[in-house]
Amino acid sequence: MKQDLDTLMKQAGLDALLVSGSAAHNPAMFYFTGNVHIGFGDLIKQRGQEPVLFCNPMEREEAARTGLKTKNIAEYKIPDLLKQTGGDPVQAMALRYQQMFIDMGLTAGRVSIYGLLDAAQSFAVFNALQALMPEIEIVGEMKNPVLSLARETKDPDELEHTRKMGAVTVEVVSKTAEFLQSHKSKNGVLVKADGQPLTIGEVKRKINLWAIESGVENPHGVIFAIGRDAGIPHSTGNPDDVLALGKTIVFDIFLQEPGGGYHFDFTRTWCLGYAPEKVQQLYDDVRAVFDQLMQETEANMHFKILQDRTCELFEKHGHKTIRQDPLTQEGYVHSIGHGIGLDIHELPFSRPPEAVLRPGVIVTIEPGLYYPDQGMGCRLEDTVCVHPDGSIELIAEYPLDLVLPIEEA
Amino acid sequence: MKQDLDTLMKQAGLDALLVSGSAAHNPAMFYFTGNVHIGFGDLIKQRGQEPVLFCNPMEREEAARTGLKTKNIAEYKIPDLLKQTGGDPVQAMALRYQQMFIDMGLTAGRVSIYGLLDAAQSFAVFNALQALMPEIEIVGEMKNPVLSLARETKDPDELEHTRKMGAVTVEVVSKTAEFLQSHKSKNGVLVKADGQPLTIGEVKRKINLWAIESGVENPHGVIFAIGRDAGIPHSTGNPDDVLALGKTIVFDIFLQEPGGGYHFDFTRTWCLGYAPEKVQQLYDDVRAVFDQLMQETEANMHFKILQDRTCELFEKHGHKTIRQDPLTQEGYVHSIGHGIGLDIHELPFSRPPEAVLRPGVIVTIEPGLYYPDQGMGCRLEDTVCVHPDGSIELIAEYPLDLVLPIEEA
Numbered sequence: 071m072k073q074d075l076d077t078l079m080k081q082a083g084l085d086a087l088l089v090s091g092s093a094a095h096n097p098a099m100f101y102f103t104g105n106v107h108i109g110f111g112d113l114i115k116q117r118g119q120e121p122v123l124f125c126n127p128m129e130r131e132e133a134a135r136t137g138l139k140t141k142n143i144a145e146y147k148i149p150d151l152l153k154q155t156g157g158d159p160v161q162a163m164a165l166r167y168q169q170m171f172i173d174m175g176l177t178a179g180r181v182s183i184y185g186l187l188d189a190a191q192s193f194a195v196f197n198a199l200q201a202l203m204p205e206i207e208i209v210g211e212m213k214n215p216v217l218s219l220a221r222e223t224k225d226p227d228e229l230e231h232t233r234k235m236g237a238v239t240v241e242v243v244s245k246t247a248e249f250l251q252s253h254k255s256k257n258g259v260l261v262k263a264d265g266q267p268l269t270i271g272e273v274k275r276k277i278n279l280w281a282i283e284s285g286v287e288n289p290h291g292v293i294f295a296i297g298r299d300a301g302i303p304h305s306t307g308n309p310d311d312v313l314a315l316g317k318t319i320v321f322d323i324f325l326q327e328p329g330g331g332y333h334f335d336f337t338r339t340w341c342l343g344y345a346p347e348k349v350q351q352l353y354d355d356v357r358a359v360f361d362q363l364m365q366e367t368e369a370n371m372h373f374k375i376l377q378d379r380t381c382e383l384f385e386k387h388g389h390k391t392i393r394q395d396p397l398t399q400e401g402y403v404h405s406i407g408h409g410i411g412l413d414i415h416e417l418p419f420s421r422p423p424e425a426v427l428r429p430g431v432i433v434t435i436e437p438g439l440y441y442p443d444q445g446m447g448c449r450l451e452d453t454v455c456v457h458p459d460g461s462i463e464l465i466a467e468y469p470l471d472l473v474l475p476i477e478e479a
Numbered sequence: 480m481k482q483d484l485d486t487l488m489k490q491a492g493l494d495a496l497l498v499s500g501s502a503a504h505n506p507a508m509f510y511f512t513g514n515v516h517i518g519f520g521d522l523i524k525q526r527g528q529e530p531v532l533f534c535n536p537m538e539r540e541e542a543a544r545t546g547l548k549t550k551n552i553a554e555y556k557i558p559d560l561l562k563q564t565g566g567d568p569v570q571a572m573a574l575r576y577q578q579m580f581i582d583m584g585l586t587a588g589r590v591s592i593y594g595l596l597d598a599a600q601s602f603a604v605f606n607a608l609q610a611l612m613p614e615i616e617i618v619g620e621m622k623n624p625v626l627s628l629a630r631e632t633k634d635p636d637e638l639e640h641t642r643k644m645g646a647v648t649v650e651v652v653s654k655t656a657e658f659l660q661s662h663k664s665k666n667g668v669l670v671k672a673d674g675q676p677l678t679i680g681e682v683k684r685k686i687n688l689w690a691i692e693s694g695v696e697n698p699h700g701v702i703f704a705i706g707r708d709a710g711i712p713h714s715t716g717n718p719d720d721v722l723a724l725g726k727t728i729v730f731d732i733f734l735q736e737p738g739g740g741y742h743f744d745f746t747r748t749w750c751l752g753y754a755p756e757k758v759q760q761l762y763d764d765v766r767a768v769f770d771q772l773m774q775e776t777e778a779n780m781h782f783k784i785l786q787d788r789t790c791e792l793f794e795k796h797g798h799k800t801i802r803q804d805p806l807t808q809e810g811y812v813h814s815i816g817h818g819i820g821l822d823i824h825e826l827p828f829s830r831p832p833e834a835v836l837r838p839g840v841i842v843t844i845e846p847g848l849y850y851p852d853q854g855m856g857c858r859l860e861d862t863v864c865v866h867p868d869g870s871i872e873l874i875a876e877y878p879l880d881l882v883l884p885i886e887e888a
Contacts, residue, residue, distance in 0.1 A: 091598075095504075107715075128713055157622070158622070159621040159622050160619070160622075163621075182599065183598045183599055184597075184599060185597075185598045186596070186597060187596070187597075187598045187601070188593075188594075188595060188596075189499060189500075189592045189596045189601040189605070189619070190591065190593060190619035190620050190621055190624060191619065191621060192596070192598040192601035192602050192619070193592060193602060193605045193606070193617065194618075194619030194620075194621055195619075195621075196598070196602045197606070197619075208602065209599075210569070210598070210599035210600065210603030210604075210606075212569050212572075212599055212600060212603055212604075213566070213568050213569075215599060275692075278691060279688065279692065282687060282688060282691050283688065304537055306516075
């Protein structure tokens with residue numbers, strides 16, 4: 071959580087964090103600012119001090135909405151700095167950072183940098199700044215960056231954002247089920263009023279519109295994949311496919327708050343009209359593991375235990391797993407879950423053995439089985455959080471049913 | 480244009496370009512790949528050679544759709560490199576780039592880097608790579624980067640993308656006008672069927688939906704600002720404002736192709752019902768300058784001439800301009816236009832005196848006058864391109880009318 075930042079900075083030997091870029095779709099900056107219209111800002115957080123946001127005076131009202139201490143970045147006059155450096159933008163930007171650092175009393179120590187930025191700018195400007203300030207060590211953390219560690223556990227406000235996204239998600243999923251069931255079947259496929267088959271592309275377009283109407287973003291698209299595509303975890307579905315009865319449809323939806331905020335992640339597997347025996351069996355096997363995991367998930371357990379448990383249970387039912395064969399394309403082929411927040415995939419991950427479901431984490435639980443050559447796949451995914459008292463909260467409830475009954479035309 | 484890259488690289492003394500990151504919403508990568516689902520890729524273009532795209536085998540079909548020469552990035556095994564470097568992701572990534580460079584025969588020379596990347600990664604990995612390969616000079620260009628110079632002029636395919644975005648834009652604008660005019664006025668404001676006033680927020684939501692329905696993105700939002708807000712060029716409009724008759728509405732819309740592709744930029748100023756005399760006068764002054772500029776715009780002219788001309792014409796009519804007072808908040812307060820493409824604002828800009836409207840540029844022409852204290856503002860903006868034969872094309876036509884007639888309830 072944000073309140074852990076000073077401790078985490080101390081552990082990492084960092085004296086300050088520098089976060090740069092826009093607020094929108096830039097998790098490191100959004101983490102501090104929330105959803106405001108800041109086109110470009112710099113935020114400096116020194117250990118033991120409140121963060122300070124430097125931004126453009128045109129955006130001062132937006133900056134004030136963040137509740138952060140703000141400073142006017144225009145006081146560091148780029149036109150003057152450009153003159154001073156003979157028109158060199160790299161040196162001008164580096165001088166600007168140097169002056170900002172000095173004004174903050176930051177003249178020595180380790181400073182780590184964050185934010186989605188133009189690669190040339192990060193490389194050139196921060197190297198120039200490093201040369202200007204030899205007493206400062208600029209650090210580009212890639213292994214468990216302090217901000218990622220802080221973001222691994224969520225505070226009550228972040229949980230509330232996630233709950234709202236959960237509510238929007240199940241509303242959109244519910245509309246999708248109603249929309250499908252408002253169609254009748256003819257010759258084994260859903261047809262529209264004009265008798266033409268409904269396509270995956272049309273369904274996806276509707277899902278996208280409902281998301282936008284609810285005021286959220288759908289920046290990564292949705293997975294709505296039928297038959298063989300449902301058997302390939304990363305297939306998003308072919309827009310021209312028709313909606314045939316008796317085939318698995320994997321519907322994985324991961325909406326995001328406007329401006330690049332908190333995500334929610336959710337999957338159901340549906341079968342229109344009826345489920346053939348082998349599909350029902352596939353679903354039953356996934357459902358049994360899903361129910362078992364939801365019961366067994368506990369605060370402070372190693373996340374990897376859920377992965378091992380999933381493999382064990384699926385193997386008992388005769389399915390291949392990645393534990394036995396890391397390259398298998400059939401059976402259980404992925405991880406059991408991941409943290410979710412400003413990034414769709416973030417800490418904790420179930421892969422490294424040391425990851426623990428600490429109070430405050432928000433994670434997905436998503437067992438699945440995939441048989442592309444048999445034209446089917448099934449995944450069930452809910453998102454849960456771990457409370458400080460150790461209790462587990464299912465963030466958004468929605469029926470797990472496989473079959474969506476369909477009327478015949 | 481892309482075909483100029485080798486010449487531009489030679490002028491800049493560059494031997495290779497390295498473009499990294501996703502294809503989506505990453506202009507430098509999108510420029511080469513177009514709209515494909517590539518989550519992370521590296522593209523290397525050596526001078527005098529075709530670019531090569533390194534990407535994940537899971538995305539090989541998407542990569543093939545780019546028409547680029549591709550290589551499998553998974554052949555550079557990160558797990559092995561991590562072992563080799565004791566689990567250091569920075570060194571592992573740097574070694575991977577080193578091997579890629581060596582396999583391409585790129586062992587010496589100047590390599591410039593591009594793409595929207597995590598700042599820590601750009602700083603740490605490219606510095607580590609620099610240390611591994613002292614014969615290579617890694618360059619972070621910030622002043623007229625070679626890719627920006629290439630992108631300044633558009634080839635026929637890019638123009639076609641822009642034309643399509645222009646067509647979508649005027650369709651959405653036309654729907655917006657129809658939507659407003661489908662409402663009646665009561666006590667000087669537009670009202671809905673339930674008698675409640677229509678708000679700016681509701682109009683913006685509709686605009687957003689029409690954009691999404693047309694299959695395009697609206698990542699920056701639209702400006703739909705009335706009255707005093709219309710008099711502040713960067714105000715996007717207050718969602719709670721009602722649609723009062725007789726007030727200027729500045730409607731500036733800048734949609735983007737899905738996945739972060741080409742933009743279009745367009746502004747009209749509307750007045751619902753009727754125009755009070757001072758509003759009509761404001762509009763007439765802007766319109767006269769707009770018409771004049773559209774006539775005077777010529778291939779190979781300095782862009783700044785249009786800026787000077789605008790100031791001259793507005794000053795003649797008694798308006799303040801930024802030429803007289805760079806800090807004025809009233810009168811003509813901004814630039815006359817900018818290039819448009821994968822970035823909403825890109826080369827050429829009308830500010831530096833040397834920028835020229837070369838064949839291939841696509842630029843906006845957008846004179847405006849702002850009087851926030853009088854509760855009004857007016858801007859008219861069209862986007863034009865300069866053809867190789869020197870002719871100017873207005874990319875999307877739409878009436879310039881100020882008043883939208885409204886029925887009384």
